[in-house]
Amino acid sequence: MATNIPLTGKFQVTCEYKRKGTAWISGWHTGIDLVGSDTIYATCDGVVTRTGFDKSYGNFIVVKDNQTGKYHWYCHLSRIDVKLNQTVSRVSKIGVMGATGNVTGKHLHYEIRNASNQYADNADPAQYMGIPNKVGSYDTANYKINDGQEEAKGTLKTLARSTNLRNEPTTSSSEKTLYIENTTLYVLQAGVATADGYTWDKVRIRVNGKEGYMINKNYK
Numbered sequence: 001m002a003t004n005i006p007l008t009g010k011f012q013v014t015c016e017y018k019r020k021g022t023a024w025i026s027g028w029h030t031g032i033d034l035v036g037s038d039t040i041y042a043t044c045d046g047v048v049t050r051t052g053f054d055k056s057y058g059n060f061i062v063v064k065d066n067q068t069g070k071y072h073w074y075c076h077l078s079r080i081d082v083k084l085n086q087t088v089s090r091v092s093k094i095g096v097m098g099a100t101g102n103v104t105g106k107h108l109h110y111e112i113r114n115a116s117n118q119y120a121d122n123a124d125p126a127q128y129m130g131i132p133n134k135v136g137s138y139d140t141a142n143y144k145i146n147d148g149q150e151e152a153k154g155t156l157k158t159l160a161r162s163t164n165l166r167n168e169p170t171t172s173s174s175e176k177t178l179y180i181e182n183t184t185l186y187v188l189q190a191g192v193a194t195a196d197g198y199t200w201d202k203v204r205i206r207v208n209g210k211e212g213y214m215i216n217k218n219y220k
């Protein structure tokens with residue numbers, strides 16, 4: 001299982017989908033505004049069909065969902081980390097949250113357009129993410145989306161503390177990468193080894209899709 005949320009860890013919804021207002025040409029908010037960790041992830045398996053800058057949307061990325069044919073828009077980015085026609089999945093880091101375009105502060109405007117890819121012909125992004133369409137505080141650790149393919153990749157967990165991912169299931173493994181608290185990961189195989197006084201699990205980190213071994217007490 002995986003989340004369909006483009007962030008990891010704790011985040012806020014700061015403006016709901018379909019809120020009415022004169023700030024929008026359509027008279028309503030066509031996406032949902034999220035504030036949280038800087039790294040933005042793709043929310044589907046798909047292909048990058050557009051990247052660029054728009055005076056309203058700022059730096060933006062559009063990913064076409066392979067399964068549904070819908071278009072996922074990630075806007076106001078400070079950085080775009082993907083190229084046109086690049087294949088992405090839910091473990092792909094695609095950009096960094098920013099405050100470009102028509103904004104009052106740093107946030108991600110996440111929008112799902114139907115197959116038309118026309119402005120104001122949208123799907124409900126809150127429903128897609130599985131969260132309430134309501135201003136408030138949330139945590140990706142609490143949301144899991146039914147997706148048979150993702151389920152085969154392991155059980156979704158969140159790091160309880162900063163910890164290392166290692167190439168071998170032992171603390172003496174020289175190859176290691178530090179991951180910070182609230183990062184999400186998939187437990188691929190539990191209890192792979194007992195070494196150095198710890199039980200080790202094989203995991204895949206959601207940040208970049210990297211696989212390795214981690215002490216199983218370090219996530220919740």
Ligand SMILES: [Zn+2]
Pocket residue numbers: 015029031032033108109110
């Ligand atoms: Zn918005």
